[in-house]
Amino acid sequence: MRSVRKDWSPAEPLLYATLSMPLLVLFAREATKPREQTMHIDDLILVSVDDHVVEPPDMFKGHIPTKYKERAPRVTTKDDGTDAWVFEGQQATNVGLNAVAGRPPDEYGLEPTRFNEMRPGCFDIHERIRDMNANGVLASMNFPSYPQFCGQYFARADDKDLALAVLRSYNDWHVDEWCGTYPGRMIPLSLPPMWSVDEMADEVRRMSKKGCHAVTFSENPEKLGYPSFHSAHWEPFWAACSDEDTVICLHIGSSSQVVVTSIEAPIDTLITLQPINIVQAAADLLWSPVLRKFPEITFALSEGGIGWIPYFLERVDNVYRHHRAWTHQDFGDKLPSEVFLDRILTCFIEDAFGLESREKLNLDMITWECDFPHSDSTWPQSPEILANHLQGLPDEDVVRITHRNAMRVFSFDPFSHVPREQATVGALRSQARDVDLGYRSSARLKKSGSELVSVMSLASRTASSD
Amino acid sequence: MRSVRKDWSPAEPLLYATLSMPLLVLFAREATKPREQTMHIDDLILVSVDDHVVEPPDMFKGHIPTKYKERAPRVTTKDDGTDAWVFEGQQATNVGLNAVAGRPPDEYGLEPTRFNEMRPGCFDIHERIRDMNANGVLASMNFPSYPQFCGQYFARADDKDLALAVLRSYNDWHVDEWCGTYPGRMIPLSLPPMWSVDEMADEVRRMSKKGCHAVTFSENPEKLGYPSFHSAHWEPFWAACSDEDTVICLHIGSSSQVVVTSIEAPIDTLITLQPINIVQAAADLLWSPVLRKFPEITFALSEGGIGWIPYFLERVDNVYRHHRAWTHQDFGDKLPSEVFLDRILTCFIEDAFGLESREKLNLDMITWECDFPHSDSTWPQSPEILANHLQGLPDEDVVRITHRNAMRVFSFDPFSHVPREQATVGALRSQARDVDLGYRSSARLKKSGSELVSVMSLASRTASSD
Numbered sequence: 001m002r003s004v005r006k007d008w009s010p011a012e013p014l015l016y017a018t019l020s021m022p023l024l025v026l027f028a029r030e031a032t033k034p035r036e037q038t039m040h041i042d043d044l045i046l047v048s049v050d051d052h053v054v055e056p057p058d059m060f061k062g063h064i065p066t067k068y069k070e071r072a073p074r075v076t077t078k079d080d081g082t083d084a085w086v087f088e089g090q091q092a093t094n095v096g097l098n099a100v101a102g103r104p105p106d107e108y109g110l111e112p113t114r115f116n117e118m119r120p121g122c123f124d125i126h127e128r129i130r131d132m133n134a135n136g137v138l139a140s141m142n143f144p145s146y147p148q149f150c151g152q153y154f155a156r157a158d159d160k161d162l163a164l165a166v167l168r169s170y171n172d173w174h175v176d177e178w179c180g181t182y183p184g185r186m187i188p189l190s191l192p193p194m195w196s197v198d199e200m201a202d203e204v205r206r207m208s209k210k211g212c213h214a215v216t217f218s219e220n221p222e223k224l225g226y227p228s229f230h231s232a233h234w235e236p237f238w239a240a241c242s243d244e245d246t247v248i249c250l251h252i253g254s255s256s257q258v259v260v261t262s263i264e265a266p267i268d269t270l271i272t273l274q275p276i277n278i279v280q281a282a283a284d285l286l287w288s289p290v291l292r293k294f295p296e297i298t299f300a301l302s303e304g305g306i307g308w309i310p311y312f313l314e315r316v317d318n319v320y321r322h323h324r325a326w327t328h329q330d331f332g333d334k335l336p337s338e339v340f341l342d343r344i345l346t347c348f349i350e351d352a353f354g355l356e357s358r359e360k361l362n363l364d365m366i367t368w369e370c371d372f373p374h375s376d377s378t379w380p381q382s383p384e385i386l387a388n389h390l391q392g393l394p395d396e397d398v399v400r401i402t403h404r405n406a407m408r409v410f411s412f413d414p415f416s417h418v419p420r421e422q423a424t425v426g427a428l429r430s431q432a433r434d435v436d437l438g439y440r441s442s443a444r445l446k447k448s449g450s451e452l453v454s455v456m457s458l459a460s461r462t463a464s465s466d
Numbered sequence: 467m468r469s470v471r472k473d474w475s476p477a478e479p480l481l482y483a484t485l486s487m488p489l490l491v492l493f494a495r496e497a498t499k500p501r502e503q504t505m506h507i508d509d510l511i512l513v514s515v516d517d518h519v520v521e522p523p524d525m526f527k528g529h530i531p532t533k534y535k536e537r538a539p540r541v542t543t544k545d546d547g548t549d550a551w552v553f554e555g556q557q558a559t560n561v562g563l564n565a566v567a568g569r570p571p572d573e574y575g576l577e578p579t580r581f582n583e584m585r586p587g588c589f590d591i592h593e594r595i596r597d598m599n600a601n602g603v604l605a606s607m608n609f610p611s612y613p614q615f616c617g618q619y620f621a622r623a624d625d626k627d628l629a630l631a632v633l634r635s636y637n638d639w640h641v642d643e644w645c646g647t648y649p650g651r652m653i654p655l656s657l658p659p660m661w662s663v664d665e666m667a668d669e670v671r672r673m674s675k676k677g678c679h680a681v682t683f684s685e686n687p688e689k690l691g692y693p694s695f696h697s698a699h700w701e702p703f704w705a706a707c708s709d710e711d712t713v714i715c716l717h718i719g720s721s722s723q724v725v726v727t728s729i730e731a732p733i734d735t736l737i738t739l740q741p742i743n744i745v746q747a748a749a750d751l752l753w754s755p756v757l758r759k760f761p762e763i764t765f766a767l768s769e770g771g772i773g774w775i776p777y778f779l780e781r782v783d784n785v786y787r788h789h790r791a792w793t794h795q796d797f798g799d800k801l802p803s804e805v806f807l808d809r810i811l812t813c814f815i816e817d818a819f820g821l822e823s824r825e826k827l828n829l830d831m832i833t834w835e836c837d838f839p840h841s842d843s844t845w846p847q848s849p850e851i852l853a854n855h856l857q858g859l860p861d862e863d864v865v866r867i868t869h870r871n872a873m874r875v876f877s878f879d880p881f882s883h884v885p886r887e888q889a890t891v892g893a894l895r896s897q898a899r900d901v902d903l904g905y906r907s908s909a910r911l912k913k914s915g916s917e918l919v920s921v922m923s924l925a926s927r928t929a930s931s932d
Contacts, residue, residue, distance in 0.1 A: 105791035220727060228728035230920070261686060261750040262694035268793050272749040272785050276742075276778070283738040284727040307780060310819045311773025312742070318816055319738050322841060325571035326913040327734050350784055353776045353826065360819065375788060447792040454696070 035394030041387045042426025046137045047403035047414070049187070049347055050251070050302045050369035051377075053142040053178060054099050054122040055085075055170075057115070063169040063177075068162055072169065073146070073153075075115075082112040085146040087166075088157040092146040094118070099145075101131070101373030102437070107445040108375050109453075110267075117442045122373045125181050132185065133432035135380045136425030137370055138403065139414045141187035141249075142178065143216060143302070144170070149254035150218045151191035160195055167193050171203065175210045184417025187410050188212035189249065194226060197233060201240035208244035213411040214300075215241065217248045219281035220255035229288035242296045245411055247345065250285075251302040252278050260455055267453045271375075278304035279312060282344070286316060286336055287329065291343050298409060300345035303369060303376075306354030309346060309361060313337035341365065345409050349376055352389050355401075363397055367406045380437050383425045501860030507853045508892025512603045513869035513880070514848075515653070515813055516717070516768045516835035519608040519644060520565050520588040521551075521636075523581070529635040529643075534628055538635070539612070539619075541581075548578040551612045553632075554623040558612040560584070565611075567597070567839030568903070573911040574841050575919075576733075583908045588839045591647050598651065599898035601846045602891030603836055604869065605880045607653035607715075608644065609682060609768070610636075615720035616684045617657035626661055633659050637669065641676050650883025653876050654678035655715065660692060663699060667706035674710035679877040680766075681707065683714045685747035686721035695754035708762045711877055713811065716751075717768035718744050726921055733919045737841075744770035745778060748810070752782060752802055753795065757809050764875060766811035769835060769842075772820030775812060775827060779803035807831065811875055815842055818855045821867075829863055833872045846903050849891045 057075035064072045073087035085092040093112035100108050102119040115123065121131035132140060147153040147170060154170070157163040171190045179186035190207040192215055193199040204215055218224050227233035241248055252274050259273050278301050285291065285299060316336040320329060331339060341362040348354055349369045358366065368386060371377040378385045390398050407413060414423060421427060447453070523541035530538045539553035551558040559578035566574050568585040581589065587597035598606060613619040613636060620636070623629040637656045645652035656673040658681055659665040670681055684690050693699035707714055718740050725739050744767050751757065751765060782802040786795060797805060807828040814820055815835045824832065834852060837843040844851040856864050873879060880889060887893060913919070 105788065108789065108792045222728040222730075228730045230728060230730040230732070259746060261746050262688040262696060264688075264694045264696040265750055266696070266753045266793060266795065268753045268785055268789060268795055269749045271789060272753070272778075272782055273746060275781065276745055276774075279742055280725060280727050280739060283735045284731055287732045287734045287738070305777065305781070307777025308742075308774045311771065311777075311817070312738075314773060314817065314819050315741065315771070316738055318842075319734055322571070323574065323734060323737060326574045327732060327919045328913075328916045329732065329734055329918070330916075351777070351780065353780050353823075357819075357823065376784075447794075450794045450796075452795070453793045 035396065037391070037393055037395055037398065039395050039398055040426075041383050042424060042429075044136065044383055044387065044398070044425045045403045045420070045423050046368065046370075046382065046386070046425060047139045047187070047406040047412075048137055048370035048372075048382075049141050049300065049345075049367045049406050049410070050349075051140045051142050051372045052098065052145055052374060053128075053174075054094060054115075054118060054145045054373070055147075056123040059173045059177075060166075060169055063173045065165055065169075068165045071159075071162055072166055077114075078112075080112075081114060083114050084112065085153075087153065088159070088162070090153060090156060092153055094145065099373045100375045101377060101379055102440050103445070104439045104441055106447050107442060109445060109447065111445065113445070117445065119373060119440065125178055129182050129185055130432055130435050131372065131379070133428040134435040134437060135370065135372070136383045136428050138418065138423045138428065139185050139187055139406075139412070140370065140372070141189050141214060141406075141410070142174075143189065143249075143251055144191060147191060148256065149216050149251045150194055150221075150224070152194070152224060152256065154191070155193070155195050163195070164193050164199060167191055168203070168206075171207055171212075175207065175212050184414035187214065187406070187412045189214040189216055191215075192217060192237070194218075194221070194224070197236050201236040204237065204240040204244055204246050208246060213245050214247045214249055216254070216302075217250060218254045219250040219252070219278060220257075220284065223255040223257050229284055229290055234290075235293075238290060238294045238297055242294045245296075247298045247300055247409055249300040249302045250278070250281050250304075252304060255281075263454075263456045265455050267455060270455060275303055275305045276308055279308060282312060282340070283316070285344075286340055291339050292331070298343055298345055300347060300367075300409075302347050303349065303371065304347060305351050306346045306348045306361060306366060307351050307357065309354070310357050313340060313360070316340070345405075349378060350385060350389065355389050355393070358393075358397070363400055364405055365409070366401050367409070368402055501862065503857070503859055503861055503864065505861050505864055506892075507849050508890060508895075510602065510849055510853065510864070510891045511869045511886070511889050512834065512836075512848065512852070512891060513605045513653070513872040513878075514603055514836035514838075515607050515766065515811075515833045515872050515876070516815075517606045517608050517838045517843075518564065518611055518840060519594075519640075520560060520581075520584060520611045520839070521613075522589040525639045525643075526632075526635055529639045531631055531635075534631045537625075537628055538632055543580075544578075546578075547580060549580050550578065551619075553619065554625070554628070556619060556622060558619055560611065565839045566841045567843060567845055568906050569911070570905045570907055572913050573908060575911060575913065577911065579911070583911065585839060585906065591644055595648050595651055596898055596901050597838065597845070599894040600901040600903060601836065601838070602849045602894050604884065604889045604894065605651050605653055605872075605878070606836065606838070607655050607680060607872075607876070608640075609655065609715075609717055610657060613657060614722065615682050615717045616660055616687075616690070618660070618690060618722065620657070621659070621661050629661070630659050630665060633657055634669070634672075637673055637678075641673065641678050650880040653680065653872070653878045655680040655682055657681075658683060658703070660684075660687070660690070663702050667702040670703065670706040670710055670712050674712060679711050680713045680715055682720070682768075683716060684720045685716040685718070685744060686723075686750065689721040689723050695750055695756055700756075701759075704756060704760045704763055708760045711762075713764045713766055713875055715766040715768045716744070716747050716770075718770060721747075729920075729922045731921055733921060736921060741769055741771040742774055745774060748778060748806070749782070751810075752806055757805050758797070764809055764811055766813060766833075766875075768813050769815065769837065770813060771817050772812045772814045772827060772832060773817050773823065775820070776823050779806060779826070782806070811871075815844060816851060816855065821855050821859070824859075824863070829866055830871055831875075832867050833875070834868055
């Protein structure tokens with residue numbers, strides 16, 4: 001009951017006014033009851049703040065200005081039959097673990113792949129919505145694939161007018177077409193033209209007018225050849241995000257660097273470390289001037305997990321106490337941990353320990369991710385796996401984590417398009433009973449033998465298949 | 467009571483036999499009682515598995531063979547008055563945050579320093595024992611300073627016979643003199659001659675005969691130019707450690723690499739990340755063949771903290787389940803997390819969250835560190851700060867964490883030299899009431915102004931003071 005009462009959408013003020021008297025009575029009566037979980041798995045409402053679109057080959061059609069039509073990125077099929085985007089002399093393959101949903105686990109890998117080896121829900125919005133329904137997911141925010149997390153692929157073009165036209169077309173396609181086809185189902189997310197901070201600020205404002213309040217940025221721009229979080233360079237961008245209530249999403253891997261402990265290390269090492277590497281961005285950001293100078297902006301640590309954060313917060317406060325006398329850090333009347341808890345949106349796919357430790361986090365800033373169609377995704381069993389993690393949490397906390405925090409932080413209101421009773425896991429799944437959830441296999445991608453897959457062997461295997 | 471009953475030393479079998487009957491009666495009666503904490507702070511017995519020796523200038527006297535006497539490392543005073551070790555054309559300054567105990571926090575920093583600016587307990591064993599007494603610490607394991615964590619300073623010598631003679635002299639000095647002067651007060655720790663795996667194995671066996679069951683090694687030997695954990699190269703070394711019950715200690719920073727997020731980042735970023743960077747070694751080691759091929763050896767993650775570990779263990783098990791079908795990892799009937807919990811000694815200085823989460827860890831493999839004389843040390847308030855962290859833990863868990871685990875894992879028995887009743891915080895402190903615990907100040911090192919200290923500004927400041 002609590003979740004229904006507290007989780008009204010902006011469209012419900014009249015209903016609220018009508019019902020407020022009995023609800024207040026109910027509230028008074030319930031106030032003495034222990035907070036408890038009464039919610040059934042079918043009643044969950046799931047909003048995922050991190051999934052991925054594999055951009056379809058025709059994405060620029062109708063969006064790119066005629067002048068640049070011939071020079072926009074396009075898909076080509078290579079001699080080995082795999083597909084790649086080409087643009088200004090660059091090639092981007094649909095590699096890796098980036099579209100393995102529905103594939104048997106022994107076909108995972110980093111090889112370049114083909115559109116016809118992927119589940120159509122990776123790139124076809126109609127099929128994507130059906131895949132979301134089959135997984136009971138109401139809404140989703142989609143990060144880019146071939147342009148890389150901050151549009152580096154576009155930024156590398158020598159002709160920056162072309163790059164800007166392409167990037168804007170990408171954003172228009174993303175908001176108008178990918179998100180716009182099924183209103184209320186996709187949280188829009190824009191790419192930034194990183195080569196010009198003024199253009200970045202303009203694009204944030206332009207996208208905000210279209211209802212987009214999220215932008216993907218780098219966990220470490222210095223590693224991409226740009227100034228760091230510590231530079232005043234980015235201030236026009238931060239200011240625009242602050243003005244427009246636009247959340248800056250730092251996805252793992254968005255520094256284009258992976259931590260390679262050893263070239264001989266098995267690939268499992270790299271996969272293990274990918275999410276927690278975001279701790280570097282968390283520290284960099286927290287000790288930078290950004291959060292203190294722009295007290296309204298919010299950052300998201302996309303796919304960063306949550307279970308390591310209580311340790312991290314204790315550490316930063318210890319460092320502040322031990323070292324501030326000589327490092328001259330000043331957080332005023334707050335501790336660094338408090339600034340983090342107020343301003344950093346935290347995001348998890350599977351993180352039972354993080355949820356058990358939730359009292360050390362800010363329950364208003366914890367969000368859930370599905371990560372479709374990547375290899376860490378829980379699709380199509382997300383409701384079951386998440387419900388298992390949420391056991392023991394009171395309904396109101398379940399509501400915050402599963403959708404209300406994401407809605408508030410990203411200024412996103414699915415319920416003005418999808419009635420609440422049609423937004424639940426049970427309701428969505430009932431529309432998708434015909435979706436085929438069986439594995440689709442490709443002999444080409446099957447891994448045979450028992451040899452360990454190392455960073456090195458994989459790199460050479462990928463190279464030899466090119 | 468439980469702690470007294472269960473925490474007997476090997477020297478106490480007679481006492482145990484005499485008292486066993488009434489104790490068994492008491493045990494049967496207590497078994498139904500809840501586990502609780504009854505211990506007073508003065509009753510704690512503290513064994514620290516991570517402190518640091520600043521080697522004294524006369525350390526080679528009486529240890530180095532005559533043949534190499536003139537070529538052994540020696541201390542020189544530079545033109546700016548700071549001290550440095552010189553050896554085979556290399557210079558190693560006593561820089562940094564490595565000897566700040568007893569200094570006001572606004573004098574911390576990374577500048578090269580002088581012996582006479584340090585607290586004598588950094589390098590003088592008699593004063594060190596007094597400083598340990600003043601902090602209630604019974605025993606301590608000391609990592610090296612100028613030779614670096616794995617003796618890289620010696621390994622760089624072209625003449626490897628010289629290097630081996632110097633390294634063995636170092637180990638002899640460490641065990642016979644630094645640890646031997648006050649029996650039962652120092653846990654011995656040897657350096658490995660990394661340039662020869664056979665010499666490493668021999669040195670482990672030689673040191674074991676002297677009662678030394680710990681060796682310091684690199685968290686990532688590949689970063690030092692050697693083969694990685696994944697290479698068969700190290701097997702003679704692992705085998706010797708396995709045979710001799712020698713623990714391999716991987717101290718943070720022992721890959722000689724720090725994570726620099728950005729050259730403009732404030733130094734606080736680097737300090738924050740130093741401990742948790744060990745997560746890379748943890749992943750590298752766990753997915754390597756070492757733990758599975760040598761099922762008896764133990765590694766320690768020295769100064770790595772513990773609060774991030776439950777998150778990490780959940781992550782590695784998830785990676786194993788999601789990816790083993792194509793990466794071909796095989797842990798037999800165990801999960802990777804179980805192998806970690808059995809075989810990795812975990813170590814913390816201050817980690818309240820880690821202790822709150824102890825049920826996710828192996829309580830027999832958690833140890834405490836003082837980190838004297840580094841800047842993260844809790845000296846001289848270790849008992850008070852640790853007791854605060856230990857609140858609510860039953861006595862038997864306090865005993866495990868404060869000393870019994872360290873004693874067992876490092877095959878170290880202080881109680882055969884120091885009677886238990888003289889080993890407590892209260893007893894040790896009562897011997898050290900005259901130790902001056904006031905700050906000792908040096909105008910040269912004081913940081914004035916309010917300018918932030920960044921990685922870059924510190925690097926240039928250090929350079930200009932050279």
